[in-house]
Amino acid sequence: MGYIEDELRKLIIKRYGSLKSFSDITKIPYTTLASIFQRGISNAKVTNITKITEELNIDTNELVSGKIAPAYTAEPLTKEQEEILEKYGSYPPLGIRATHFDGNEYTDEELTEIRRFAEYIKSKRNNPD
Known part of the structure; x- marks a missing residue:
């Protein structure tokens, strides 16, 4: 598991309690999610990367380039x-x-x-x- 996968795993566990819970919410089979963390996010299917980034509200391009960054927001936050x-x-x-x-x-x-x-x-x- 690389750095970005480790950080992503920590983020998921922090927000959802477990990979299994996140798997249930995103409808990504747990075994597929575990495989993504073992083989690397860059080897995952685009549909699975999209499900992960949409649920976590992180920018897909940033994730693929090795960063966990919030998705773009059109308006400044209050x-x-x-x-x-x-x-x-x-x-x-x-x-x-x-x-x-x-x-x-x-x-x-x-x-x-x-x-x-x-x-x-x-x-x-x-x-x-």
Whole structure:
């Protein structure tokens, strides 16, 4: 495993908890994902590289050239978006799926942040720039 594969693996585990979880989300078979890390990202199929980079919101060209860089954003981020980027390591937060809330798994501060993010997403419906 090379440097970029090692860094990519660490990023996936940090955000998704395991390669298996990431595999399930991206619909890339676990064995294929493991093979990508063993043989190198440059030997992977373009479709699999695209699935990986889209889910992680990283630039495909940068990844292939040996860097993990955020995907291009057309507009500058707001202060709130920058805070989310700093907190989650990406904007919008990746690996977070729509779900229901069962109880007290979130603090009041986290619920406020979730509501603000949901409002931002809704606002994009009306302004699809």
